[in-house]
Amino acid sequence: MQFSSKKLIALSITLLLSACNKEANQPPSPVEKMQSAVTNSATTATESTTATKQKASIDDPDIVVIVNESPVTKNMYAAFHQQWRRARQGAKGDTPQEQMAILNELVNAMLIAQDAEAQGFNKKPEVALLLNLLRTRALAEMSIANFVQQQAISDDDLKKLYDKRYGNMQQQEFKAKHILLKSEEAANDVIKALADGADFT
Numbered sequence: 001m002q003f004s005s006k007k008l009i010a011l012s013i014t015l016l017l018s019a020c021n022k023e024a025n026q027p028p029s030p031v032e033k034m035q036s037a038v039t040n041s042a043t044t045a046t047e048s049t050t051a052t053k054q055k056a057s058i059d060d061p062d063i064v065v066i067v068n069e070s071p072v073t074k075n076m077y078a079a080f081h082q083q084w085r086r087a088r089q090g091a092k093g094d095t096p097q098e099q100m101a102i103l104n105e106l107v108n109a110m111l112i113a114q115d116a117e118a119q120g121f122n123k124k125p126e127v128a129l130l131l132n133l134l135r136t137r138a139l140a141e142m143s144i145a146n147f148v149q150q151q152a153i154s155d156d157d158l159k160k161l162y163d164k165r166y167g168n169m170q171q172q173e174f175k176a177k178h179i180l181l182k183s184e185e186a187a188n189d190v191i192k193a194l195a196d197g198a199d200f201t
Helices: 002-017 074-087 096-118 125-150 155-166 184-195
Strands: 063-067 070-073
Touching: 063 074, 063 096, 070 074, 070 096, 074 096
Parallel strands: none
Antiparallel strands: 063 070
């Protein structure tokens, strides 16, 4: 069964990655180069699409791993690593275990995508529409990120903008006080006392 063999390949990737001896204090990307390529003989989905492409080689210093003749480059891993961190707010992904998990997740996604192409999902109108929307969103996000990087905003600029928008507005300041009690019964007694005109202080 195709899916089972893909699971075995994904497992073999994990085992191959475990051989990598990356120090935990090194930056998370690029991942240390693997010494073996992943090949899945159970599927021929990419044979027709990759026949016209130049054959990727694991000896290429820019390639981390090859999945059914589709190379995973260092830049591709770095982009996936960034998305992985965004999805897990606060996670750094810089330990060897996390790096192995991230690369394994990327390879699994590629295997599933290749299988989807073999089944013709990429030719379905709804999938083509979704891919187009994802492309549009990616381009928009990159454009916004590029704009923000090019716009150097200083503290003085922010203060001027704040003063311009809110400087002439009437300011109101609120001070909140509370009474902390140990039980609901005591709280109800205080509420009743306040309602009867007791001084809050």
